[in-house]
Amino acid sequence: MKKTPKQKNINHIRNLICDHSIHTVCESAKCPNIGECFSQNTLTFMILGNSCTRNCSFCGISKGSPSPVDPEEPKRIARAVKKLGLNYVVITSVTRDDLPDGGASHFAAVINELQATNNEILTEVLIPDFQGNETALKVVLAARPYVLNHNIETVPRLYPKIRPQANYQQSLNLIRKAKTLKKSTLYTKSGFMVGLGERREEIIAVLEDLKNTDCNIVTIGQYLPPSREHLQPERYVHPDEFNEFQKAGEKMGLKVFAGPFVRSSYQAKKVVNNE
Numbered sequence: 001m002k003k004t005p006k007q008k009n010i011n012h013i014r015n016l017i018c019d020h021s022i023h024t025v026c027e028s029a030k031c032p033n034i035g036e037c038f039s040q041n042t043l044t045f046m047i048l049g050n051s052c053t054r055n056c057s058f059c060g061i062s063k064g065s066p067s068p069v070d071p072e073e074p075k076r077i078a079r080a081v082k083k084l085g086l087n088y089v090v091i092t093s094v095t096r097d098d099l100p101d102g103g104a105s106h107f108a109a110v111i112n113e114l115q116a117t118n119n120e121i122l123t124e125v126l127i128p129d130f131q132g133n134e135t136a137l138k139v140v141l142a143a144r145p146y147v148l149n150h151n152i153e154t155v156p157r158l159y160p161k162i163r164p165q166a167n168y169q170q171s172l173n174l175i176r177k178a179k180t181l182k183k184s185t186l187y188t189k190s191g192f193m194v195g196l197g198e199r200r201e202e203i204i205a206v207l208e209d210l211k212n213t214d215c216n217i218v219t220i221g222q223y224l225p226p227s228r229e230h231l232q233p234e235r236y237v238h239p240d241e242f243n244e245f246q247k248a249g250e251k252m253g254l255k256v257f258a259g260p261f262v263r264s265s266y267q268a269k270k271v272v273n274n275e
Contacts, residue, residue: 007039009038009039009040009041010035010038010039013038013041013043013084014038016080016083016084017043017080020076020077020079020080021076022045022046022073022076022077022080023045023046023047023049023050024043024044024045024046025044025045025046025061025092025126025265026038026043026044030226030227031263032224032261033261033263033266037266041084041085041086042086042267042268042269043090044090044091044092044126044265044268045077045080045089045090045091045092045110046091046092046093046094047073047077047091047092047093047103047106047107047110048066048069048073048093048094048096048099048103048106049066049067049070049094049096050062050067050094051063051064051065051066051067051094052064052066052094052095053066053094053095053096053097053098054095054097054165054166055165056153056162056163056164056165056166057161057162057164057230057231058153058162058163058193058196058223058225058230058231059226059230061094066094066096066098069099069103069106071109073106073110074106074109074110074112074113074114075113077091077110077113077114078110078113078114078116078117081114081117081118081121082117082118086121087118087120087121087122088121088122088123088124088146088268088269089114089121089122089123089124090123090124090125090126090265090268091107091110091111091123091124091125091126092125092126092127092265093106093107093126093127093128094128095128095129096128097131101130101133101135101136101139102128102129102130102131102133102136103128104127104130104133104136104137104139104140105139107125107127107139107140107143108139108140108142108143110123111123111125111140111143111144111145112143115143115144122146122147122269123145123146123147124145124146124147124148124149124189124265124268124272125140125145125147125148125149126149126150126151126264126265127140127148127149127150127174128150129150129166129167129170129171129174130174131170132167132170132173132174134177137174137177137178137181138181141178141181141182141186144185145186146186146187146272147186147187147188147189147217147268147272148175148178148182148186148187148188148189149188149189149190149191149217149264149265150171150174150175150178150188150189150190151171151190151191151192151264152168152171152172152175152190152191152192152206152209152210153166153171153191153192153193154192154193154196154198155192155198155199155202155203155205155206156168156169156202156206157198157202158196158197158198161196161231162196162231171190172209172210172213175188175190175210175213175215176212176213176214179213179214179215180214183214187216187217187272188213188214188215188216188217189215189216189217189218189219189264189272190210190215190217190218190219190264191218191219191220191221191262191263191264192206192218192219192220193220193221193222193223194220194221194222194223194237194241194242194245195222195223195233195234195235195236195237196223196231196233196234197234203220203245203248204248207245207248207249207252207254207256208252210254211249211252211253211254215254216254216255217254217255217256217257217271217272218249218254218255218256218257219256219257219258219262219263219264219266219271220242220245220246220249220256220257220258220259220262221258221259221260221261221262221263221264221266222236222237222259222260222261236260237260239259239260242258242259242260242262243258245258246258255271257271
């Protein structure tokens with residue numbers, strides 16, 4: 001059972017989001033942890049607008065015509081971060097296949113603005129696949145994020161159903177390349193959902209694939225549909241199974257955070273710092 005969050009803190013975060021004209025994946029993706037996280041003064045900023053160029057069947061973010069890149073967004077996020085007193089900031093985005101670099105330069109601009117405001121801030125970025133564009137990945141890495149996260153989302157067999165506009169091997173290659181380019185200074189992270197019809201041996205195989213990319217951290221959570229119109233789960237995975245997945249990954253040398261309500265950015269600072 002989750003504790004009832006403090007409404008006062010939740011309202012404070014929502015007012016700040018509104019005042020600074022920023023988006024959060026917490027709201028846009030209808031995350032089940034939103035009350036808990038907002039009440040603890042944590043959130044995941046979502047840049048590059050609120051409309052995605054892809055239409056994955058599991059995702060609560062709306063598909064539509066994307067808005068122009070807003071050059072003032074990095075400054076607004078930096079002001080919000082300063083007001084919240086954050087020293088660990090998680091940034092994600094909608095997928096922007098319409099942009100030549102997939103939005104990589106905007107990720108870098110946000111990281112650089114945060115560093116200019118406070119050079120002790122650590123940033124975790126949850127990036128799209130950039131359609132396999134290695135140059136775009138290098139642009140993000142040049143801004144020196146502390147953690148680079150890219151979600152594998154599901155087992156390869158289910159990609160045509162769950163993630164039809166993406167490619168499993170391309171996502172693995174992105175994580176592998178990121179670690180190759182910044183091996184000594186970068187944590188890499190990925191995550192996936194369960195309850196969509198995957199088999200246990202497929203989950204173990206995904207963990208092995210991620211280990212082979214030299215990925216550091218893996219998150220595993222139960223798929224919960226954002227609405228009745230979205231893809232519905234095949235089953236609800238028992239907490240004991242999450243413990244099994246975690247132990248299997250840890251035996252491989254991965255740091256695994258698994259549970260029904262775990263999401264890729266959930267308790268991000270605590271996960272990376274072993275708190």
